[in-house]
Amino acid sequence: MAEYRINDLAEASGVSVRNIRVYQDRGLLPPPTIRGRAGWYSDQHLVRLNLISRMLERGYTFATISELLHAAHHGMRVEQVLRGSPKGGRFRNFKRAATITIAELKKTLNATDRSIALSQKLGLLVKDGTHYAIKNPELLEGAEVLVKAGVDLELLLDRWVRVQEDLEDVAKSFVGIITDKYFDENLPDLGEKGVSKMADLIQTVRPMAHDIVETTFRKALDEQISKAIGEAATYFDAARDDETIPVESGGRPAGQTDPDNETTDVGTLNTDTGR
Known part of the structure; x- marks a missing residue:
């Protein structure tokens, strides 16, 4: 797989270095892989840049491109995008800010050092100085629901x-x-x-x-x-079948008479019938 420095990527894609950085800031283009002090881009970045360029040529806005790319990443269809209602979850607010602190991760997700390391390995979080950039706020919101229900994040x-x-x-x-x-x-x-x-x-x-x-x-x-x-x-x-019915002495359910020993108050019967 080919790798590019940002200047090489700009030359291969026909997109200026400035616009590449703009696309990254807007979340349209994933960040490069950092090795040492250098950022390295892959063929996937080149494919994404070509796609963004074609969509811009067709008149799509940055907001629309972002929504469609996000939907495509999660395998959604166009009708699912159109009928979905905007959500304002906490982690989507973090997405606007782009970062989250370790303290917030530990507070909301009971995150441990291992779970944070796993999140980085999976690309869910990216180290950004003393903070972490959130790459998929929807997944973090779902994880928070599970953690609150007692599910271990790890x-x-x-x-x-x-x-x-x-x-x-x-x-x-x-x-x-x-x-x-x-x-x-x-x-x-x-x-x-x-x-x-x-x-x-x-x-x-x-x-x-x-x-x-x-x-x-x-x-x-x-x-x-x-x-x-x-x-x-x-x-x-x-569990419902195991519920027992109260039983009187003699083995009969409470309130049920024994037909073999059933007696009738004759006096009462004669009074009621008039005979």
């Missing part, structure tokens, strides 16, 4: 790490559909046209793989949720 983050590792294998298997066909002893002889075709095929696989993973995961998640609710209902029914 448990959630550990699951995320595991999913990330599993999905890396899934992604490799989908890309392998193409590379297994082309990456052999004939690869050096493909030429520019062959390499371009191979790259186009990989890009064709990408949305297909995304849809397959999303659809499969949604189905599996729905099944597990239904199963969990069913198990909860079973426990509830069992």
Whole structure:
């Protein structure tokens, strides 16, 4: 994967260094990877810059571009974006400020040094001096709800790490559909046209793989949720069946007479009937 310094990225994309920094400040472009004192950009940054440029040429505003890029990142459809109502959660307010303190993380999320380190590893938080830049405020808001319900934040983050590792294998298997066909002893002889075709095929696989993973995961998640609710209902029914009815001496439920020993007040009966 190619890497670029900011000047090289500007030359490759046709976007000025100043505008690249503006896009970063507006959250349209992810920050570079910092190594030492240098920031390094990847091909993904180049692709994102080209997309932003095309959207600006079509008349989209920065706000619209930001919303559409965010929706695409989370696999949302256009209708989901249009019908969604703006939310004003606490962490979305932090997004405007771009950073959050360690004290706030520990206060709202019971964050530990390990959970903060995991959040950095997953790209949820990025160190920014003595603060942390929030990369996904919606996830932090969801995490806060879980923490308030008694769920351990580290448990959630550990699951995320595991999913990330599993999905890396899934992604490799989908890309392998193409590379297994082309990456052999004939690869050096493909030429520019062959390499371009191979790259186009990989890009064709990408949305297909995304849809397959999303659809499969949604189905599996729905099944597990239904199963969990069913198990909860079973426990509830069992607890209800275990509730005992008060029993009088003799083994009869309270208030129930014994038909073998039932007696009738004849005097009362004759009074009521007149006979």
